[in-house]
Amino acid sequence: MLKLEELVSGFDPATGTVAGAPATERRLSDLRGCFVDTAAYEAALAAGDPLLYRVAAVEPGRGSGDLHYGVGMLMPGRIGDEYYMTKGHFHARREAAELYFGLSGEGMMLLEDEATGESRMVPLLPNQAVYVPGFTAHRTMNTGSVPLTYIGVYPATAGHDYGAIAKRNFRCVVVERHGSPVLLERNSLA
Numbered sequence: 001m002l003k004l005e006e007l008v009s010g011f012d013p014a015t016g017t018v019a020g021a022p023a024t025e026r027r028l029s030d031l032r033g034c035f036v037d038t039a040a041y042e043a044a045l046a047a048g049d050p051l052l053y054r055v056a057a058v059e060p061g062r063g064s065g066d067l068h069y070g071v072g073m074l075m076p077g078r079i080g081d082e083y084y085m086t087k088g089h090f091h092a093r094r095e096a097a098e099l100y101f102g103l104s105g106e107g108m109m110l111l112e113d114e115a116t117g118e119s120r121m122v123p124l125l126p127n128q129a130v131y132v133p134g135f136t137a138h139r140t141m142n143t144g145s146v147p148l149t150y151i152g153v154y155p156a157t158a159g160h161d162y163g164a165i166a167k168r169n170f171r172c173v174v175v176e177r178h179g180s181p182v183l184l185e186r187n188s189l190a
């Protein structure tokens with residue numbers, strides 16, 4: 001049996017940290033190439049290198065049936081018309097699905113099917129769950145004005161593949177139009 005502190009973890013969604021769990025921080029400089037408006041990106045970077053998000057990973061076991069979860073905290077803000085976002089990834093084991101639960105704030109998830117490229121923008125809100133199927137790249141955006149916090153639960157064996165997205169980015173972008181998030185083809189903005 002796991003120890004009590006492995007069975008129960010207290011997390012602080014306000015900071016995106018979990019007692020005893022390693023936290024990864026991503027700053028604006030870590031998201032080079034992610035945003036469409038490169039001039040706005042460089043201008044924002046020149047003014048500082050803000051923290052965009054922090055995610056704490058809780059990994060109690062490594063067996064094939066085990067689960068891991070991440071507590072995420074994504075800051076509000078925009079680069080040009082694009083909301084602050086996570087890098088986004090596929091799971092290394094492509095068939096691994098994930099369940100996201102919104103805790104606070106307002107966000108959207110961008111989902112992209114690997115085989116067809118079909119893209120969806122789905123809300124990530126408190127008291128709602130978002131099912132991310134396998135074979136689907138996923139990225140989170142904060143579309144509100146306060147930090148967005150959420151939990152993502154995934155198989156311990158899922159792994160994270162950032163390479164494919166780093167190379168070609170998502171097909172679509174989520175941008176603010178008249179105060180609301182809309183999904184557009186990246187090509188339509190070029």
Ligand code: PAN
Pocket residue numbers: 026055069070071072086087088089098138139140152154160
């Ligand atoms: C999440 C993500 C978290 C940060 O826990 O890892 O939102 O996003 P990136 O990993 O894309 O930087 C998850 O989807 N885990 O599988």
Ligand code: ZN
Pocket residue numbers: 089090091098138152154
């Ligand atoms: Zn994931």
